[in-house]
Amino acid sequence: MANIRKRSLPSGLIRWEVAYMDGGGQRRAKLFGTKGAAQAWLVEAQHDIKRGLHTAASVSPTVKEAAALWIKRCQEKELERSTVRSYEEHVDLHLVPLIGLKKLADLTMPGVSEFADRLREVGRSPEMVRRVVRSLGAIFREARRRGLAATDPTAGLDLNLSTREDPRVVIPAKAELQAIIATAAGRWRPLILTAIFCGLRGSELRGLRWSDVGFNSAQIHVNQRADAFHKIGRLKSRAAYRSIPCNPMVLNALREWKLVCPKGDQDLVFPTGAGKVESHSNIVQRGFEPVQIAAGVVEIRDGVPVAKYGLHTLRHACASLWIEQGHNPKQIQNLMGHSTIQMVFDTYGHLFADLAADQKAAEEIMVRLLEK
Template sequence: MSVRQRKGTDKWCHDYFDGDGKRHQMLYRTKREAKEAEAKIGVELKGNIHVADPSSITVREAGVSWLKACDKLERSTRDQYKGHLENHIYPNIGKTKLSKIGVPFVYEFLDKLREQGLSEPMVRAVRVSLGALLSNAQKHRNVVFNAVKEMGRDSKPKDGRHKKRLKVGVDIPTTAEVRLIIAAAKEGRARVFLRVAAMTGMRASELRGLTWDAIDLAKGTVDVSQRADAYGKLGSPKSASGIRTLPLTPNLIAELREWKLACTSRVFVFPSITGKKTGGIMNHSNIIKDWLHPAQISAGVTVSTGELDGDGNPIVAPKYTGLHALRHYYASHCINSKDDGGLGLDQKVVQERLGHSSIVMTMDVYGHLFPKGNAAAELAAMDAALY
């Protein structure tokens, strides 16, 4: 390898041979840039990980390879990744070579997505997809390092604020709100569904795939062993921890007994009763649109949109947009002390009830809700020990 000034120009040239014996000549604006590149490439060549710029593939080419590697994933997951690629990654950086993607480049790309109006959760989702794309490219020796991974897992906004904690009454419904929502729901499937969701913490996909043979009304338990994806296809939970057995309360058992007599399906607990899927799996969006949102509007569990209707009356919207709010409620009920009307379960039991793959996930989401102990008594003990 050598660094020299190119004759007749103010550019600096770096010549080297790659691991295959192919010669490359790279131009730089300054001698310092050329020397830095020489040092970097020298280390990469020694580690047998160097990818020359001319040999580097584009983000679009890497995206095609990554999607092929995702063939065994669920259809809904693949479609989500494909959407990230086609709607956000390809239009913005699809022609960029992987060798040009460093940490500053990724930060600029994410800022550009925000300028285009993407929500922060969507920006994070696209970032995860880009990181997975680069990891796949690393396996095929198409890129030296994963810039997204180098950024770390820091998800704090640029203004320095910490990740928002879930708040009761904002993200987590209160017990009073859940009572109102269930009471205002349509009788039958809708009411039983919302009650089971709130009293078991099952995910929407698990509730949609719930079958009668998974419920033991005599023992008062429900076995969670399958889920329905966005396309109505049944499969196992996303992780082994998702397979679990949950207890049912006496009142809920009695309500399920009544519902089983009225239910039109001997297979699914909450079957679809309209269209071609009659007796099959409920559509997730229909549950939100027909059950959860109307129940909240009827119960007055709403927030103002800031707009007025034709008669000058305020327009309201459901306070909780998704079914995950009822899962949050169940988690908080498990965590709350018995003095506060909860179950007072420890961290490991809460993890198992929710079907989280690790205790870290449980504590990341709900750790701030666990009791912190009697600080006054603990400080008094310390005071007595040291004085």
């Protein structure tokens, strides 16, 4: 049985105590400043207890404590070091300073919305707010797995963030891609061609092995990647394991490169001069950026011409070329190695527009408006 009674604390303050049995048969108590607040909380708590969704505040960990359990779980799952490090930054720089001492049981959906508002107020970008709240949701889900939380208040939460940013990805123009292809030479030419025409991620290019290049089948098989710490490992998701068709230009460039490619025990296609895993920064700073500058694909910053694009834009360029050739969203998902088709629509949805049909519709609207 649950009951509410008035209590006088040693400090002289008057509080209303709710005494109740939790879902595990344990006697619990919680204090409130008013009888009305105690009654309202008890009604909601009894409803949650019946559904098995109640966690007593006395056994609920703080956000900081639950975050430590989540990070430990991420490490046990052998997530990439760079991924775990970014999660740790979310915890140390954003979650702990603002809500680290709050108990999970005391965080509601309005409370998470208030936390997101505070993040914006202290200068966090909309994208960073989204990422931090996603991490908070992962903390709640891990706590639920351990029986330390009943619900996830981030589930279904509308953060109401700004939508004024242009959602379209940056894609080099065809003329720019042609200039880059014509300029690329030496060790960087096969890498850049593979990026443009096969759409591999930078980590997948760095982890590509010669045994994964099918010269006879004209395919590249993506089976591993190199992380930010130069460690070869598994791909980002199951969907990332895939086979990609190669055109003759890519295959010929790879054949020529294989004759002079530095040898190493990892059989890498694009290694360092010593045959080890090449760093992403070297590929960009010593390879892709100088090629762009030589090709005239630049923008002016402080009066100085600098490379216009990052390496990942070549992946977007590849997707746009496949879409232009008539590949449907499901095919793009498979070729790009996206885990869901929603990622394809979110990233490239605007490229699937039927421009001819749109133009015809615009002309028909004009005719109908002007006809007598």
